[in-house]
Amino acid sequence: MNVLHTMPPPREREGLHVSVSQVKSYQICPAKYAHHYVRGTLPTHRAVSLAFGTAVHAALATFYEAQMNGRRLTVEEVQAAFSDRWSVELRDDLPLHFDDGQSADDVRDQGVAMMEVFCRDGFMPDQVLAVELPFRVDLPDPDTGEILDIALVGAIDMVAAHQGRTIVVEHKTAARRFDQTRLTYDFQPSAYLYAARFLNLPADPTAIFQVLLKTKKPAVDVLPVTRNETARMEMLDTFAQVLKGIEAGAFPRNRGWACSDCEFRRVCDR
Ligand code: SF4
Numbered sequence: 490m491n492v493l494h495t496m497p498p499p500r501e502r503e504g505l506h507v508s509v510s511q512v513k514s515y516q517i518c519p520a521k522y523a524h525h526y527v528r529g530t531l532p533t534h535r536a537v538s539l540a541f542g543t544a545v546h547a548a549l550a551t552f553y554e555a556q557m558n559g560r561r562l563t564v565e566e567v568q569a570a571f572s573d574r575w576s577v578e579l580r581d582d583l584p585l586h587f588d589d590g591q592s593a594d595d596v597r598d599q600g601v602a603m604m605e606v607f608c609r610d611g612f613m614p615d616q617v618l619a620v621e622l623p624f625r626v627d628l629p630d631p632d633t634g635e636i637l638d639i640a641l642v643g644a645i646d647m648v649a650a651h652q653g654r655t656i657v658v659e660h661k662t663a664a665r666r667f668d669q670t671r672l673t674y675d676f677q678p679s680a681y682l683y684a685a686r687f688l689n690l691p692a693d694p695t696a697i698f699q700v701l702l703k704t705k706k707p708a709v710d711v712l713p714v715t716r717n718e719t720a721r722m723e724m725l726d727t728f729a730q731v732l733k734g735i736e737a738g739a740f741p742r743n744r745g746w747a748c749s750d751c752e753f754r755r756v757c758d759r
Contacts, residue, residue, distance in 0.1 A: 506625065506642040509677045512731045517747050523740035524753040532752035534586040540578035541596055542662045545701055546646065547574035548604055549611075549660050550620050553647050557617040568604045575600060586750060603707040610709045612658060612699050614649030622648055624684040631725040639732060645681050648690060655694040657681050662701050672698070672714055679716045679724035 515522040524530035548571035555562045562570075575597050579585070585593070622645045628637045647658040659677060661667075667675075678696040685694050700710040748754060 505639045507628075507639050507728065507732065508641070508643050509680050510643075512728060513677075515731050515735065516727075518743040518745070518751075519734065519740040520742040520757060521747065521751060521753055522735075524756065527735075527740070530753055530756055532583060533755055534752050535581065535583045536750050536752065537585050537587055537591070537596060538662070538750075540575075540581075540585055541600060541703075544571050544574040544578055544600060545603065545662050546660055547571070548600075549607070549646070549699075552607075553617045553620045553649075556614075557620060564605050564608045567608055568601045571600045571604050572597060583752075586752075599703060599707070603701050603703070606707045607701060607709055610711075611701075612649075612697060612709075612711045614647075614651040614656065614658075616650040617647060618650055618655070618690075619645070619648040621646065622688065624688055626684045626687045628728055629725060630729055631722050632729075637729070637732065641680060641684065641728070643681070643684065645684070648685075648694070650691070655691040657685055657690075657694050657696045658699055659696070660699045660701070662703060664703050666702065666710060667698060667700055667712060672712060674720075674723075675714075676720075676724040676727050678714045679720045680728075682716050683721055683724065 511522070511526060514525065525532075548567050551570040552562050552567050555566075575593075579593055587593070587596070623643070624645065625640050625642045628639065628641045629635065630637060645657050646660045649656045649658055657678070659681065675698075678698070682694060682696055696714045696716065698710070698712040698714060700712060702708040702710065742757060748757075751757065
């Protein structure tokens, strides 16, 4: 199987577009979405979970890129890749918002321990075909089939060949295990498998969530997920409905779990 050529992302981000993370952000809290993507409100801080996830993604990308180039990194090299990126995150102008009693060193140690578990229990495919593969694809209205004037953009964390299958892999960090509802209905795999149709991948890819758990004892869950035509239509309906809300300027607050770490709370509470 040929290694896919990975293009730099900017071209895919030109013109009107929306991503899975933007739609999920709108679903969590439309007001937060508006602060971030519409009004350009200055955030007060960054969530540690986002910075941590970025550092983990960078370390895994380093690991899989090395595999794509024929080299297996050692545990120490993967841990160094995580630590290096964590240091970059700490230098950002926006302060990180740590949980009570938690320090930057605690988080780094958690990530270093997690990288050891990843090297032992993580997904080790037969061949890595692409890392951070960007895409930009048309979105049809699920009712009319008409192409929307906003494209779906994103980047697939990894495409791999394993045991005769092509697999689209999404890395996640999470505080707890994914439940069955998420495994069945999360529209991210549906969206990425839909995008994969246009990326010249070998036919009929499947998907995997690789979840790195931030539990006291770190763990890695490698979770195959399947999606059918019904799931694809539900994903397209979700995009169409959320885009209608955004275009209509419907940005209500959704007070809930996301408020505790919200970088726009000061403005929201006025
Ligand atoms: S504080 Fe809560 S309601 Fe307000 S924008 Fe943030 S998440 Fe939404």
